[in-house]
Amino acid sequence: MVLALVAVLVLWMGLGARLVCLHVFPKSKLLNDSEREHVVRRELPVARGRILDCRGNLAALDLPMKNIIADPALTTNDQQKYTVAMQLAQVLKLDPAAILPRLDRPRSRYQVIQKFVSAETVRDLEKLKLPGVFFEETSARRYPHDQLASHVIGFANLEGVGSAGIELRFNNELRGRPGLLVSEQDGKHREIYIRRGTEIAPQDGADVYLTLDLNLQYIVERALDEALRVHQAKSAWCIVERVHTGEILALANRPAYDPNEYRSAPSNALLNIAIGRVYEPGSTFKMATIAAALNEGTVTSDMVFDCENGKWLFRGKILHDYHPYGRLSVADIIKKSSNIGAAKVALTLGEERLENYLHLFGFGQPTGLDLPGEEAGILHARKHWNALSISRIPMGHEVGVTSMQMLNVLCCIANDGHLMRPYVVSRVVDANGLVIRHGKPREIGRPIREDTARLMQKLLTRTTEPGGTGTKAAVAGYTVAGKTGTAQKIIDGHYSDSANVASFVGFLPAEQPAIALIVVLDEPQPLHTGGLVAAPVFSQIASNAVRCLEIPSSATLLAGATITSGGTP
Amino acid sequence: MRTRKNRKNFSREAALPPPFFLLLAGAMVLALSYLWLNGRCEALGRRITQLENQKVELARKVKLERSHWESAKALDQVERLLQRHHVVMTWPDERSIVHLRRTTDESLVAEAAAPRRQYARAGGIAND
Numbered sequence: 160m161v162l163a164l165v166a167v168l169v170l171w172m173g174l175g176a177r178l179v180c181l182h183v184f185p186k187s188k189l190l191n192d193s194e195r196e197h198v199v200r201r202e203l204p205v206a207r208g209r210i211l212d213c214r215g216n217l218a219a220l221d222l223p224m225k226n227i228i229a230d231p232a233l234t235t236n237d238q239q240k241y242t243v244a245m246q247l248a249q250v251l252k253l254d255p256a257a258i259l260p261r262l263d264r265p266r267s268r269y270q271v272i273q274k275f276v277s278a279e280t281v282r283d284l285e286k287l288k289l290p291g292v293f294f295e296e297t298s299a300r301r302y303p304h305d306q307l308a309s310h311v312i313g314f315a316n317l318e319g320v321g322s323a324g325i326e327l328r329f330n331n332e333l334r335g336r337p338g339l340l341v342s343e344q345d346g347k348h349r350e351i352y353i354r355r356g357t358e359i360a361p362q363d364g365a366d367v368y369l370t371l372d373l374n375l376q377y378i379v380e381r382a383l384d385e386a387l388r389v390h391q392a393k394s395a396w397c398i399v400e401r402v403h404t405g406e407i408l409a410l411a412n413r414p415a416y417d418p419n420e421y422r423s424a425p426s427n428a429l430l431n432i433a434i435g436r437v438y439e440p441g442s443t444f445k446m447a448t449i450a451a452a453l454n455e456g457t458v459t460s461d462m463v464f465d466c467e468n469g470k471w472l473f474r475g476k477i478l479h480d481y482h483p484y485g486r487l488s489v490a491d492i493i494k495k496s497s498n499i500g501a502a503k504v505a506l507t508l509g510e511e512r513l514e515n516y517l518h519l520f521g522f523g524q525p526t527g528l529d530l531p532g533e534e535a536g537i538l539h540a541r542k543h544w545n546a547l548s549i550s551r552i553p554m555g556h557e558v559g560v561t562s563m564q565m566l567n568v569l570c571c572i573a574n575d576g577h578l579m580r581p582y583v584v585s586r587v588v589d590a591n592g593l594v595i596r597h598g599k600p601r602e603i604g605r606p607i608r609e610d611t612a613r614l615m616q617k618l619l620t621r622t623t624e625p626g627g628t629g630t631k632a633a634v635a636g637y638t639v640a641g642k643t644g645t646a647q648k649i650i651d652g653h654y655s656d657s658a659n660v661a662s663f664v665g666f667l668p669a670e671q672p673a674i675a676l677i678v679v680l681d682e683p684q685p686l687h688t689g690g691l692v693a694a695p696v697f698s699q700i701a702s703n704a705v706r707c708l709e710i711p712s713s714a715t716l717l718a719g720a721t722i723t724s725g726g727t728p
Numbered sequence: 729m730r731t732r733k734n735r736k737n738f739s740r741e742a743a744l745p746p747p748f749f750l751l752l753a754g755a756m757v758l759a760l761s762y763l764w765l766n767g768r769c770e771a772l773g774r775r776i777t778q779l780e781n782q783k784v785e786l787a788r789k790v791k792l793e794r795s796h797w798e799s800a801k802a803l804d805q806v807e808r809l810l811q812r813h814h815v816v817m818t819w820p821d822e823r824s825i826v827h828l829r830r831t832t833d834e835s836l837v838a839e840a841a842a843p844r845r846q847y848a849r850a851g852g853i854a855n856d
Contacts, residue, residue: 217798223788278792303798352773353766377803636822706819715822 199350203338207300208364210312210325210333212373213408213585218312219302219326219418221319225281226295227251227272231264233291243289247272250283262291274317275299300326302418308376310431311369311410311530311583314418323421323429325367325584328531332587332595335364363590370406370585370598375399378703379409386696387413390683396433397679397696398562399704402570402672404600405579407528408708410434434533437559438679441646442628442689443664444555445501446619447568448508449493451516454611457507460490460618464503471499474546478502481645481688494621496628496643498554505553513552514541519606520568520578527580527603528563536560555646562662566677569664571604572619573640573672576612578604616640620669623694632663632694634702636712640672641665641697643689648682658682663693667701668713676701 181189210219227247234240240262248255251273261270274297276284281294300315313324321330338361343354383395399409412432416424430436452458469483480498484491492500505513517523523538537559544552551557563581571578580601587596607615619640622629628643644662647654661683666675676697683692705712744752799805810817 216801217794220791220795220798222791222795278788301795303795304802305804307802307804350777351770352777353769355773374803703819706822709825712822 197343199340199342199344201340201342203340203359203361204296204298205335205337205361206298206363207315207319207335208333208590209366211366211368212308212371212376213369214372214374216373217303218308218369218371218373219300219315221298222301224275224277224297224299226274226297227276227281227284228293228295229262229270229272230268230291230293231262231270232266232268234262235265239290243292246287246289247284247292250280250287251276300418304373305419306415306417307373307380308371308409308411309415309418310412310433311371311407312418313531314421323418323532324431324530325369328529329365329367329584329587332365332589333367335590336362338362365587365589365595367584368586368588370401370408370583371410372408372707375704375707376409376411378707379411379700380413380415382696382700382703383411383413385699386678386680386692390680390686390692392680392683392692394427394432394681395679395696396436396562397676397700398433398566399674399676399700400566400570400581402573402666402675403579405567405570405581406585406598406600407581407583408674408704410583431530431532432562433679434528434530434561434563437534437536437561438660438681439558439646439649440555440560440565440662441644441660442496442498442501442555443565443642443644443662444558444560445493445496445553446572446615446642447517447520447522448501448505448513448553449489449618450572450607450611450615451513451520452504452508453489453614454516454607455508455512457512458489458504460614461488463488464492464500466492466497466499469499471502473502473550476547478550490618490621493618493642494624494627496622501553502550505549510541510544510549513549514538516606517552517558519604520571521564521604522558522560522568526561526563526567529582529584529598533563534561536564555644562677562679565662565664566675569641569666569677570675571606572612572615573666573675574612575609576605576607577602578606616669616672619665623665628688628690629663629665629694631690632665632697632701634667634698634705636714637667637701637705637710638669638713639665639667639698639701640669641694643694645688645690657687659687661687661689661692663689663697665697665701667705668710668716670713670716673710674701674704674708676704 206221209217211217229243234243240259244255244258244262247253247258253273258272261272264270272292284292300319302309302312302314309324311324313326314322315326316322319334321327321333326333339357339359340355341357343351345351379397379399383397386392387395394413396412397409398407400407410433412430414425414428416428421429449458453460463486466480466484466487468485469480471478478499482495484495484497484500487495487497487500489500489504492504508516517538523536525533525535539557548557567578567581580603582598584596585598586594589595619642620638621627622641622643623632623639624630629641632639632641642664644660644664646660646662647656648658648660649655650658660679660681662677662679664675664677666672678693678696678700680692680696686692704710
C-alpha cells in the first residue's frame, strides 16, 4: 500500500518536474512547433491600382479570382478520380486526360488544376461538391475593353508586375503595399480575434487617370481597322493630341493585341509603333523646313522659286518632284508639296540654321511622353551631312522621326509657336484620394515666333483646299490645316518604288486650333500616297472627333459664338 | 453517554474571517467580470471577423459588377447590340445640341424654384 502511494507520488513528481522543465526551460524546437500551430502570419493581399480614362471609364482593374486546387490524397478511389476529372473537365472546358494524371498522385496534397477562374465557374463547381477539390483566393488583372488602347495601357504579368505601357511606367504607383496580419488561431484554424497582435492594413495601389478618351479611342481604332482592310497596309497608327496642352486624347496602332491574352500576342503587335518606330517622314517634314525659313526671314510666303519642271540637277544628282511644276511661291510649295521647292527654301537657310531649327523642333530626341519605349529618332549632326543632305533633309529624307515628334511639331505651329510636352497621364490618385502626381501642360520650347506660326497655319490650310495634296482630309463644317507625306521605304539600301509610308498630319479648326491628328499607313496597296490613303482616314476620324469632343465648327467660330472649346462635358 | 451541547453557551463563530471573505468575494466578482468581459470580447471579435469577411466579399462583388458594367457599356458592345436591333445612330448636328450649365447662384436657383412652389400651393399641397 505504502509502495503504491510512493509510486504514485513519484509519478506525480516526475510529471511536475517535466512541467517545470517545459515551462521554465523551454526548448526552441517545441516553442517553434507550438507557434507554428497557433500563430498565423498572413500577408494581406493588396489590390493593384486602376487605370481610368478622362471620363472615368475603367481601362484596367484587379479582379478577385480563384485557383482550382486538387488534393489527390482525398480521392483514392479510381472511379472517384475519373468522375471528378470528368466533372472538372466539363465545367472548366478542359481535356479530362490532362486532369486525370494530376489527380493520380496520392502523395501530393496540392495540385493546381486551373488558375484564375471566374466567380461564375467557381459557383458551378461548388454546386458539384467534388471531393478533394478546393478553391484558393487570388486576383488577376483585367482589361474590360480588351484591345482598346492596349498600347497605352500595356499589361501586368501574372505576378502583377507592370510589363508594358502605363502598367510598366507607373508600376511603383500602381502596385500598392501589402498588409500584414499576425494573430492566433484555434484548433479548427479559426482566427482568435482577441489574440490578434499585429495588423498593418494593406495600402491599395494608386489610380492612374489618363488624358485618353476611350470613346475617341474607339473611333480611331475602328477607322484604322477599316483603313488596314481597305488599303491592305502592313500596319497603321494614329495619335490625337490637344493642341494647347499636349494632352494625348487617343493613341492607336494596328496590329494590336488583347492585354487579357498578352501571352498569345504576336511580337510585332506588342510594339507601340506611334512612338517606337522611326521612319523617314517624307513631305510632312517640309513644314518644319519652311517654318524655319519663314521665321528666319530668308523667304516670304509669296517669294517665288523655280521648281524646274520636276527635275533639278543638284550637285550631280537629280532631284524629282512627284508632279512637275514650274514657278511656285513658298505658299504653293507647301500646297503642292514640291521637293525641289522645299530644297531651294532650305538652301536660303543654310545647313547651320536648318540643323538648329530641327533641334529646336525636337527632332533627334524623345518628346518626353510619359510612356515607355519612345524612340529619339535620327537626326545626324551637321558634320556627318553629305553634299546632298541640305537638299534631301528638307523633304524628309536622311532623317528618322517618330509620329509623336511629327505631330508635336504640327501642334507647335498650331499653338502659335509654343512646343508642348505631350502627356498621357492627367493625375495619379492614391487610395486615400490624395493626388500624388498631376500631369500639367508644360512648354518645352519656342522654336518659332507667333507671327510665323500664324502664317504657317494659313499656309497649311491651303493643302486641303482645291488643288492641294490633302483635299481628302477635309471635314464638313471645319477648316482643316495639314500636310500630306509619302515616303519611300528603304529596302536593301535603296528607296523602294512600291513600298511607301503614307501619312497625313493636320489640325482643326484652322481658325482656332483645338486638336491635331497624325495618321500613318505602312505599305498601303495599291494606292500609296498620303493624300489618297491617309487623308481620308484623317477626315473620317476628325469628323467624329469634333462631335465627340464638342469642338465648335468653323462657322460658329467665325460667327463669334461663345461655346467652350473642346472640353469634356 | 453523549453530552449535549449547551446551545445557550454556544458562541456563533464565522466560518471565514470577514476581511478574508470580502477578499474572496471581490476576487470572485473580478473573476466573473473577467469571464464576462472575455466572453463579450470573443463575441465581438467573432462579429468583427464576420464583418471583415463580409466587407471583403462585398468589395469582391463590387469589383466584379464594375467590371461587368464596363464590359457591357464598352462601345463595341453597344455597337453590336445596336446592329442586332437594326438601330442606326448618327452624331447630332452642332445646332441640335443644347448646352446646359449648372449654376451656383442662389438667387437664380430660388427664381427657378418659385413657379413650382406656386403650383404646389394651387394644388393644395403643403410642401412649401
